[in-house]
Amino acid sequence: MNRICQVAASFGLGMVLAGMPFPAISQPSELIVQVGAEEFYETGLIQLERREYNNAIVSFDQAIQLNPVYAEAYLQRGIAYSRLGNPEGAILSYNQAIRINPVYAEAYYYRGVAYSQIEDRASALADFDQAIQLNPAYPQAYVQRGVVLAGLGRTEEAVTNFDRAIELDSRNGEAYLNRCAAYYTLGYRQAALEDCNQAVRYQPNSAVAHYQRGFVQSALGNGRSAMSDFNQAIQLQPNYPEALLGRGIIRFAYGDSTGAIADLDQAIQLNRDYAEAYKVRGDMYLRRGNFAQAIPNYDRAITLRPAYDTAYQGRAEARSALGDVDGAEQDYSEAILLNPGNIDAWIGRGQARTSLGDNRSALEDFTQVIQADPRNADAYFYRGQLYAELGDNDNAMLDLQQAGSLYLQQGRTNEYRSVVRQMNLVQYGFALWD
Template identity: 30%
Template structure:
């Protein structure tokens, strides 16, 4: 009966009825607790049904029964990759090779692990070995996929004439590898960065770091819908990091979903309450909503955490400008310019100087003080929401065309005070 249960389990698994397959393998193991292959196949059924950790327990049992079972090591390596345990995956796949499991899929998996660790030369070598074995087995589809992986990993520049004098390639960590891709995008090479990330996700559709990284690059190029899709996928794969929520909030804000954006930023703040960039991001959302007082509060909090962060000063200066608080805006712009100058960030330094020049010439000196006072007074009367004030001003312009901006401000204030009385 043991073999009958086992055979029925294989048939159910072939039909992708994994729950029924697990039940059949349970019966086989109950009759024969030393049935190694039943543990392996039940582990596979667990793996394909999404219960990866339960699958690892079965592979462990199979290895206890047969310490040189190459298949058990290989399948456990697949499960560990799914659980983001790269070191454990590498150890198991090397064991599978040690115990003579010479199949294209084994070297394909080894190449994927080496690529994730940033060891690109070894990744290429293993993908080449996998290609050879796939071709020997007449598996042209998988062989072609490995060739595509090799093509993506190979350096773009031609090799040196004498390979013997080439410098050894430095092995980098997975995080450093993705950091390099983000730096590439930041320096303007977004097309190549996206191509690399697309390949990574073709090779491993469960790579949460790649989804997060590609989402950031999509934000960089203004493709906010695709960015949100990638951040959603990273979250579905249980990648819990503030960077995902912060950048998804940024993308949602650009698409006009300000409340959703604030929900994401607040989630990021729960995870990293001392992150300057999260406060700046929330300030940017408030600023885009016209809630300049709330924006200033967040930028100020970012400055409390890091008094030398130029972007916090610059963005706070923009909010002060929107409130016509010119002296505060000038002070923030000057501080931001000073920091950018010390950092020798000349592009942003010039941008701040341009902003300074604009506000200094925006209003005549004779009317600036009165205009500022009226604007601030109205802003406080509407609870800091300038979009409300703008609608009220536009209503007065519709009824009384041709008047000065100062007249409209005073008219709205007078009407509000009358209504409140």
């Protein structure tokens, strides 16, 4: 008997050891499994960082095969699926991570992101709530919950979440960027600009941050600053159709219609289903007097977005200019049906109906505009002319006087002169269209 056995026997351990399993035999294999799973997991993380998403999924699969309760591997596999554009596959992986670890805040967060990708906002909101409950100091969870709330129209609640994210991380560019959008929606444009400035400060290489600031600058009338931001966004991300659209609009406003249309052409080349780009390009052709070129752009915009009321309105203007007044009247009617608050469509239809000799219906359209917008000088002017055409000079003069007063208040001197000329004609017992 060797020395070790002798010692064991002296302590009466011989029978005990003989009747016990030998954990020392199984421990090395378990350790090998753990090390192997960890190696595959680390490899997957490297592949994920390199954007080799399919390879990363294979590595995480191998880690999970060796260690079926590896919650982190399920989480990272879900992230890889999500980045491949497969949020449904991602959700299945996150479900497994949560099953293994029910208090895994990151798994709830990323599952919430995946639910957002498939527009299941109720499930996304529940997951972000749970992530925050598990980790109240989780800034990105507040950001994403704010995004969901904004999408649900709960914009003020969204701002509260972005505020909290910024309190937790004062350099969180994404939080500033989303709060900028929320402030803009609420009508706080200057506050929106300040937040966009912060977003650009902390994310200087973010094309989206520059684009969004350009959008706000444009709304504030800061055309040159908007142009600079759109240029920067395009420099950072050349295939950015929204930034090309924004720059095109600014170029057109500054008289560079050729450059503007070139930007719209490029935006459409990048995204053949970009309804807004077709509509805006149609508007540009319309303003240039290229009515026949405008119509196919409006056609395409309407095909892509059948409820696009301003595209119907633009096509109506182009049709009217080409002499198709019946077609124009139909398009204006469709625009009004889609959006009864589209004042310009009501005025356009009133003018079209006047041209078609349907004066009573035209009168109703102009009256509708005045009821909705009592300071709409054009509606008073057109209705005044129509009253004169119908021989109702008293009402004609009342409307023309009101139109003239509003035009003066609005600084529209050319239109005011037209009113004066029309009033002189009415006083002599006949009216002419200006």
